[in-house]
Amino acid sequence: MKTSLRINGEERQLDADVRTTLLDALRQHLGLTGSKKGCDHGQCGACTVIVNGRRINSCLTLACMHDGDEITTIEGIGTPDNLAPLQKAFVEHDGFQCGFCTPGQICSATAMLEEAKAGWPSFVSDDLDDIDTLSDEEIAERMSGNLCRCSAYPNIVAAIRESVKETAS
Amino acid sequence: MRDFTYDRAAATSDAVASASDEGASFIAGGTNLLDLMKLEVMAPEKLVDINRLDLHDIEETDTGGLRVGALVSNSDLAADRRVRRDYAVLSRALLSGASGQLRNKATTGGNLLQRTRCYYFYDTAMPCNKRQPGSGCAAIGGQTRLHAILGASEHCIATHPSDMAVAMRALDAEVEVEGTDGARRTIQMAEFHRLPGDTPAVETVLKAGELITAVILPPPPGGRHVYRKVRDRASYAFALVSVAAVARMDGDSIGDVRLAFGGVAHKPWRDDRAEALMKGKAPSDALFDEAADLILADARGQGGNDFKIPLLRRTLKAALSEATQMGEPQ
Numbered sequence: 001m002k003t004s005l006r007i008n009g010e011e012r013q014l015d016a017d018v019r020t021t022l023l024d025a026l027r028q029h030l031g032l033t034g035s036k037k038g039c040d041h042g043q044c045g046a047c048t049v050i051v052n053g054r055r056i057n058s059c060l061t062l063a064c065m066h067d068g069d070e071i072t073t074i075e076g077i078g079t080p081d082n083l084a085p086l087q088k089a090f091v092e093h094d095g096f097q098c099g100f101c102t103p104g105q106i107c108s109a110t111a112m113l114e115e116a117k118a119g120w121p122s123f124v125s126d127d128l129d130d131i132d133t134l135s136d137e138e139i140a141e142r143m144s145g146n147l148c149r150c151s152a153y154p155n156i157v158a159a160i161r162e163s164v165k166e167t168a169s
Numbered sequence: 170m171r172d173f174t175y176d177r178a179a180a181t182s183d184a185v186a187s188a189s190d191e192g193a194s195f196i197a198g199g200t201n202l203l204d205l206m207k208l209e210v211m212a213p214e215k216l217v218d219i220n221r222l223d224l225h226d227i228e229e230t231d232t233g234g235l236r237v238g239a240l241v242s243n244s245d246l247a248a249d250r251r252v253r254r255d256y257a258v259l260s261r262a263l264l265s266g267a268s269g270q271l272r273n274k275a276t277t278g279g280n281l282l283q284r285t286r287c288y289y290f291y292d293t294a295m296p297c298n299k300r301q302p303g304s305g306c307a308a309i310g311g312q313t314r315l316h317a318i319l320g321a322s323e324h325c326i327a328t329h330p331s332d333m334a335v336a337m338r339a340l341d342a343e344v345e346v347e348g349t350d351g352a353r354r355t356i357q358m359a360e361f362h363r364l365p366g367d368t369p370a371v372e373t374v375l376k377a378g379e380l381i382t383a384v385i386l387p388p389p390p391g392g393r394h395v396y397r398k399v400r401d402r403a404s405y406a407f408a409l410v411s412v413a414a415v416a417r418m419d420g421d422s423i424g425d426v427r428l429a430f431g432g433v434a435h436k437p438w439r440d441d442r443a444e445a446l447m448k449g450k451a452p453s454d455a456l457f458d459e460a461a462d463l464i465l466a467d468a469r470g471q472g473g474n475d476f477k478i479p480l481l482r483r484t485l486k487a488a489l490s491e492a493t494q495m496g497e498p499q
Binding site: 122 | 172274
């Protein structure tokens with residue numbers, strides 16, 4: 001099925017079987033292999049991309065359902081020569097070991113910070129209407145859809161915490 | 170994944186007409202359906218994509234409630250200012266479920282229709298009366314940690330996995346649906362999901378092709394809202410037991426109380442007798458135990474889930490203490 005996607009600011013055309021997930025479209029058809037396939041069932045978050053400003057699991061959606069949508073993948077967030085602040089923070093805080101989950105972590109955290117800025121509460125927010133600076137507990141809860149088998153969680157939280165501070169200042 | 174034809178609907182009438190074909194299924198967020206299709210637990214011959222339909226808004230109703238479009242995402246519903254203020258139990262329940270990524274995709278209508286997470290329903294090598302009617306139930310006598318203690322049958326002991334639906338049950342929400350004749354009808358949340366009986370594959374009272382268009386919340390119930398969820402991980406896990414409690418105090422006694430339970434039955438569970446028992450009485454440990462006695466009178470464990478019976482009692486008492494502010498200065 002013919003599908004137009006706007007990926008990282010660029011118009012891309014796809015003509016694939018209707019069963020093609022957005023993740024497989026990105027990786028197999030469009031050469032964007034930054035998004036990773038971990039579980040392929042929405043449990044690990046390695047495939048996280050940002051669609052129309054919202055983070056989603058690209059493995060649990062069909063590419064054909066996204067005709068005309070605006071998609072940001074890790075390739076659109078930063079490059080080795082021009083890292084995004086969150087990417088720099090992950091490097092500085094050693095927020096990974098093997099790095100497989102990292103593109104998903106970065107895409108997820110990028111959109112999560114926007115959700116927090118918009119005042120979205122989380123399950124651990126004491127007051128649903130008063131979302132103050134994100135505590136470590138808030139960061140962990142909001143990032144629970146991204147697993148790290150190397151268990152670099154303390155450093156991932158530290159990297160995101162630093163970005164929260166920078167966003168606030 | 171089995172092959173299917175894909176049809177993108179532009180209007181609810183087209184969607185309903187298209188989905189009345191044999192083997193057709195609506196797709197909205199797709200977070201549960203596509204997962205099940207990959208495993209070939211579900212294999213629709215046709216997908217009717219309803220994401221472009223005009224069902225994305227939350228509007229105030231004439232009676233002071235809210236009409237939540239079927240395609241409103243779980244994230245948007247949880248973050249809506251009116252929901253946070255007036256239906257906090259619903260915000261909390263939504264936020265307790267799934268992950269940030271999934272809540273962004275999952276919709277209000279789809280959440281109601283999500284399937285059980287019974288391990289045997291997911292395992293196509295095993296018998297399951299829900300997946301393959303008449304094949305038997307492998308859960309009975311198997312691993313039953315997630316399974317029902319209330320309202321189960323000899324054909325199925327699965328639980329409904331939704332948190333959102335539990336809060337909506339406590340709030341007396343209604344589900345608005347559009348049928349193949351174009352007419353809309355509303356179904357009380359109490360009636361929407363079915364107990365398994367001898368037809369566990371039939372999970373709701375929806376007719377073939379019927380489309381959920383909205384969930385209608387009655388005017389705010391006031392009071393204090395609590396959603397207490399007990400699970401195997403602190404985040405991103407289904408409930409072993411959950412309790413939605415909304416209580417309004419009238420001086421020192423309970424003016425109004427609503428309770429609904431998740432993780433314990435084939436549908437969000439509610440027991441009017443327990444609520445009636447508590448109205449007009451001062452909250453106390455003994456009163457909450459009496460309510461739990463009523464709710465759990467017919468509870469039956471399957472072995473691996475026996476712990477849910479005392480766990481539901483304790484979770485219920487904790488949620489009620491918090492909702493009625495027992496022991497706190499009024």
